[in-house]
Amino acid sequence: MTKKSLCTLFVSALAATFAPTLTAADKDTVKVGVLHSLSGTMAISETSLRDVLMFAFDEINAKGGVLGKKIEPVVVDGASNWPLFAEKAKQLLEVDKVAVTFGCWTSVSRKSVLPVFEKDNGLLFYPVQYEGEEESQNVIYTAEAVNQQAIPAVDYLLADGKKKFYLIGTDYVYPQTTNLVLLEYLLSKGIPIENIGGGLRKDAEGKVISAGKYTPFGHTDYQQIVAEIKQFAASGDACVINTINGDSNVPFFKEFAASGLTAADCPVASLSLSEDEFRSLPTKDLVGHLGCWAYFMSIDSKQNDKFKKDFFAWLETSTVPGIEKANRVTCSPMVLSYDGVYLWKAAVEKAGSFDVDKVRKVLQSGTITFEGPNGLNTVEKNNHTKKNVYIGETKADGQFKIVKEFSQVYPQPWLKGTFGSK
């Protein structure tokens, strides 16, 4: 663990460590940017993505690279500081002149770098579930769009006979936008508005501008909210859609379990909790509750077994400074990062060039696919990827038991206002 924290000190040294080993064959390399927070609050999540990207580069380089050129990663640290993300993006595009960048976790960091990528015509692969309502020509979203995560989760609960939905989340753009889309969706499915819990906020004209209950980052007192959920669920057939981020889930689930609510009576579908987060959560309070992602570590497939085996073997021998080696898991954002690298490789090889415009044209042709650990990924014309979606039940060991698979879901980033409500 110490080593992981040390990585914050070595960040600046990181690029330097790689540069000397590779500059010898300078002409035979292609520079690729990695833009994640390696320090600050987001480091816990984003460092894992850096790790899996380095693994993918090593894997590709060992097999001869892309178009005969070895990948030379340029790793920069966004430091959980959104304006800094934009500066680092500018550095990657204008100084290092990278062919492609893999990066960003939070929506606010993506929004921050977007103008830079659009101005300098860069290419960014974005791997983390997000709220949609965006489609930049300079971003390939390997992430789950709302219809590839929240909507399937709701479909699953509706099929399970749930009639009352309580929405709760952390107060920022992803939960707020997602819950508004879910509200429209639930209404269109004939769920009456009084069966949607958490509260509604309307503007002066009576239009709903916020649905659900929101708590700030780091909130710890969930007594009142859980008491409300308990009353809400008293008459049965209720469930909770949870978009709480990070450690606030601990007091929430502890309070939830202590109040006598169980996964059998009132399941919680969490959209921001993956295997990686479970490493620091009391999983015994979470058993039976649901998760929904494009990938689970427990997927039983040859590709996934090979990916896990190779990644853990690579971790053992990895020389990336400060890399954490013990108790590692794989999760959806990691695998979607990994898929992104291979999708880009496939596109470059098909285009026969690293030129962003040519690569994008090939990507948008709808023919670029990659059979990854999560199944088949296809880049569609709207810059998002078509992929499988899975629903899993949490087990006591912090893994998911897959209970439902939605095969090859087409990505729809623009959902707001598309459901005609009854």
Add this chain to the structure above:
Amino acid sequence: MSTRAFLFTAAISVFLFSTRIFATDDAEKTARQALATAILAPEADQAALVEKLAATPHPALGPTLEGWQREQVFVFTDEDGQRIPFLKVEETSTVRLLRVDNGQPLVNKAGSPISFDPSLKAVETYSKLRRAIKSTTDLLALGDESPSVRQNAVLKLGLKQSPATLPVLEARLENEPDQRVKETIWDSIALVNLNSPNPELKVAALQRLGQSASVPAKDAITRIASDSTQTPETLQAAKVALKSIDKHIFWVDFFGTIFRGVSLGSVLLVVALGLAITFGLMGVINMAHGEIMIVGGYATFVVQCVFGTGLAFAPFGISMNIPGFGFDPASAIYQSYFLVALPIAFLSAAAAGFLLEKSVIQFLYRRPLESLLATWGASLVMQQLFRLTFGPANVPVASPAWITGSFSVEGVLMNYNRVFVIVFAGLIVVGTSLLLSKTPLGLLIRAVMQDRTMAACMGVPTRKVNTLTFAFGSGLAGLAGAFLSQIGNIGPSTGQTYIVDAFMVVVLGGVGNLIGTVISALGIGTLDQILQTTLRNPVIGKVLVLVGIILFLQWKPSGIFSTKSRNLEEGN
């Protein structure tokens, strides 16, 4: 549904003839073997097989079915390749393996017991299967020994609002000895009757549910009240019932909010009490108070690990390994780790406070601004030390079983850990005030805090008293950290979340006054919860509380209780 009707008729027969059927060994044997078959069946058939079990719900199946849900059922393959499902029963010191098909201990051919193979994987469950298991255990629960379990089971049957459940409920009513369960059965029968085509029955059911103020029935009654095809009498009765339920909900919310307010207040009090000593009495603005608290939290984490499987960590890149006792997490001795952790949290935080006082604060007693900056620096150093020792990710501390769960009084839900914090806060407040007012050390502390120079002239070793007082205040902060570990994860920056709250409580209460701290903590907690309930928004409540405090301090700058002093500088 015909299967369901069959299920219920079967269930009635069981309950009508009651225990006599249970007594026969044959019934138990058949039921057990059917369950064993279900466990070994392919995943797709399991749910249907379990549903069939509900036709002959034998109480002997209860433990296995519950164990299956908790992933405690495994399959043993014997020498002949025969697959035998068994239930793992963990008791305080032993683990028993019981065959599902006959309830006997699992033995090998020679007849000696088999020990548990940890590489075995539990027979998996999934939600449809779990629901089937649940409806079977629900039926079993109707005949459970504990009245509260029966009460729950009865209510669940009622909420299905299916006429097929009526005979089961009525049969149960005849055999039910407990008055409260009887009441719930009447409620459940009324719930079913809400759908009755007979308007008189319907009105009677509404009156019944109104009288008993049944919260679970609220949705069903609301549906009736908003259905204009109902007769006027029904609508009227529904309105009356809703009014009565809403009144009940109001009072439950009211007392629930007071309870939650007091519990939040107690958390604030525990957090602020240490600061009331170091800042309130001693006048040291200690920005590292939050980090000292977290020392207690990490101490609890370490104790927990030592009671379990041990702890490996690497401060400054040096790998260290603390071996653990390896107690079984379900055992009483493991469960008591928290009691051991409390004194250790106190002592380790007191030691941290001692070091901080000796190294930084003792030079800055007359320079509050410098001490603010220096302790701020110390807090950053400590945070980085935590990061280097325990890693940047927050560490989880599992709550012992005896402070998880809840009980309810007249519908007001009380969590054990919340009751615990209230008692805990009360005890340390009483302890602290006794120490200050009744012991010789307390006398010296008060003397030094009132007038350092004069106390020194009288021969009081002021330096020593300063150090001891600061260490004591820090120790109290450590206890707060131990408690916070029961609410959420402990991380390097967790202390930062609480430092503002702690200062707020002490300043509002009146610096240098223990009673003021108690009142302000409970006041802030209750006000926060009341605003949260009335505004239905956790953020605005907090903002309003803060605004309120600012306004209050404008009016009474020295807090609720100001210490009377003749000191010219303080000038009250």
